[in-house]
Amino acid sequence: MVTERSDVTQILAEIFREHGYAGASLSEITNRTGLGKGSLYHLFPDGKEGMARAVLFEVADWFEENVFMPMRAPDNPDGGIDHMFTEVLRFFDTGRRTCLMGAFALDDARDRFPSEIQAYFLDWTRMLATALRRSGFEKNAAREAAEEVVAGIQGALVLARSLGDPAIFVRAIKRLRKRTGLDQQV
Amino acid sequence: MVTERSDVTQILAEIFREHGYAGASLSEITNRTGLGKGSLYHLFPDGKEGMARAVLFEVADWFEENVFMPMRAPDNPDGGIDHMFTEVLRFFDTGRRTCLMGAFALDDARDRFPSEIQAYFLDWTRMLATALRRSGFEKNAAREAAEEVVAGIQGALVLARSLGDPAIFVRAIKRLRKRTGLDQQV
DNA sequence: CTTGTTGTGTACCATTTGGTACAAATTAGC
DNA sequence: GCTAATTTGTACCAAATGGTACACAACAAG
Numbered sequence: 001m002v003t004e005r006s007d008v009t010q011i012l013a014e015i016f017r018e019h020g021y022a023g024a025s026l027s028e029i030t031n032r033t034g035l036g037k038g039s040l041y042h043l044f045p046d047g048k049e050g051m052a053r054a055v056l057f058e059v060a061d062w063f064e065e066n067v068f069m070p071m072r073a074p075d076n077p078d079g080g081i082d083h084m085f086t087e088v089l090r091f092f093d094t095g096r097r098t099c100l101m102g103a104f105a106l107d108d109a110r111d112r113f114p115s116e117i118q119a120y121f122l123d124w125t126r127m128l129a130t131a132l133r134r135s136g137f138e139k140n141a142a143r144e145a146a147e148e149v150v151a152g153i154q155g156a157l158v159l160a161r162s163l164g165d166p167a168i169f170v171r172a173i174k175r176l177r178k179r180t181g182l183d184q185q186v
Numbered sequence: 187m188v189t190e191r192s193d194v195t196q197i198l199a200e201i202f203r204e205h206g207y208a209g210a211s212l213s214e215i216t217n218r219t220g221l222g223k224g225s226l227y228h229l230f231p232d233g234k235e236g237m238a239r240a241v242l243f244e245v246a247d248w249f250e251e252n253v254f255m256p257m258r259a260p261d262n263p264d265g266g267i268d269h270m271f272t273e274v275l276r277f278f279d280t281g282r283r284t285c286l287m288g289a290f291a292l293d294d295a296r297d298r299f300p301s302e303i304q305a306y307f308l309d310w311t312r313m314l315a316t317a318l319r320r321s322g323f324e325k326n327a328a329r330e331a332a333e334e335v336v337a338g339i340q341g342a343l344v345l346a347r348s349l350g351d352p353a354i355f356v357r358a359i360k361r362l363r364k365r366t367g368l369d370q371q372v
Numbered sequence: 373c374t375t376g377t378t379g380t381g382t383a384c385c386a387t388t389t390g391g392t393a394c395a396a397a398t399t400a401g402c
Numbered sequence: 403g404c405t406a407a408t409t410t411g412t413a414c415c416a417a418a419t420g421g422t423a424c425a426c427a428a429c430a431a432g
Contacts, residue, residue, distance in 0.1 A: 023208035023294035026420060037421080038380045047421065098292055105348040106289040108209035114350075121348045144357065147345070148338070151358055155341025159333070162291040162307045164300075171330065172337055212390055222411045223391080229409095233391065 008033050013055045017098050021109035056116045068127045077134040085177045095160040095169025102154050125150050149176045194219050199241045203284050207295035242302045254313045263320040271363045281346040281355025288340050311336050335362045
């Protein structure tokens with residue numbers, strides 16, 4: 001059996017990504033996890049909302065560890081930014097996977113987890129902006145470029161999913177990576 | 187009373203935008219439209235799916251008329267592109283409104299209306315790409331720029347909604363408008 | 373082996389879901 | 403003003419929703 005909370009969270013993330021919050025039914029959750037309601041409500045006493053919250057937390061945690069932390073290294077900011085693109089590409093399965101935060105942002109879940117969603121995007125843009133500054137960007141240019149990159153990633157995920165063409169995401173990453181290069185910073 | 191199908195479709199669009207497909211309940215639909223189920227199922231014999239389909243069709247139609255058609259004008263392609271940005275800014279209520287197609291793409295609805303969603307984004311990128319070509323862009327550069335613009339718009343809408351800051355969308359439009367200028371076409 | 377705790381499955385719950393039936397109201401056409 | 407068609411509200415439906423109760427299993431500690 002699954003039994004481990006982190007394993008369950010992984011599956012839950014996948015389900016929420018596919019169906020959004022409202023569309024993720026408990027019946028599908030019990031099916032895909034193989035867990036009865038008893039175990040499920042033992043692991044997540046707050047029910048569906050608790051499950052979603054756990055998933056959101058896990059995603060935020062993953063980004064903190066794998067993207068933000070490396071980006072904070074005061075020396076070698078370019079390395080941190082490059083690393084971000086690599087990890088993001090991997091995280092979204094080269095464009096095959098959708099963004100949970102983005103899905104929730106356009107869904108019922110927005111009203112349920114506004115602060116979590118906001119924090120995710122705020123952290124991301126801020127981290128990237130400061131890294132860009134340290135990499136030589138002027139203050140406003142850094143802020144704007146960070147916004148462009150994060151939005152570009154989200155949009156490319158939407159487009160890739162809509163057209164069923166992950167290559168769109170790969171192209172976007174390449175483009176945005178170039179965008180953060182020092183040649184266009186002004 | 188409302189009675190007019192187009193009025194109802196307008197309200198339905200708003201509801202689907204706010205809650206996604208799965209999250210839009212018939213009870214809210216009857217409340218917001220003020221129509222009983224009788225009238226609703228008379229107007230849309232296929233129920234909720236029919237309502238969503240009508241809304242999708244209406245959106246596609248709006249874009250066809252207000253964005254694509256002006257963009258097809260063989261002379262003055264720059265005007266068509268400029269016009270697109272203006273209309274898009276207006277359509278999304280300066281960043282306060284979310285994109286229905288994007289919301290559906292990240293939702294259950296994706297499996298229900300794959301061709302409609304695909305057609306929307308495919309039409310948009312293709313129209314824009316040919317306009318950009320006529321405006322002087324090289325073939326591949328035009329394709330790539332179109333992809334960047336459409337993705338950028340979608341991403342900016344996600345970001346603006348997540349952070350509750352419509353200005354993000356306005357900045358993105360300004361940025362992308364510049365991106366389609368002849369100065370960067372390569 | 374006993375005991376107490378931690379998990380787990382099943383049956384059940386009220387509520388809500390999307391959808392239907394149908395009679396009454398409204399609106400035509402004449 | 404009468405009839406026939408179109409609209410509309412209400413009551414109803416089975417199914418599914420998220421959630422709870424609770425008995426039982428696993429398992430550790432003593």
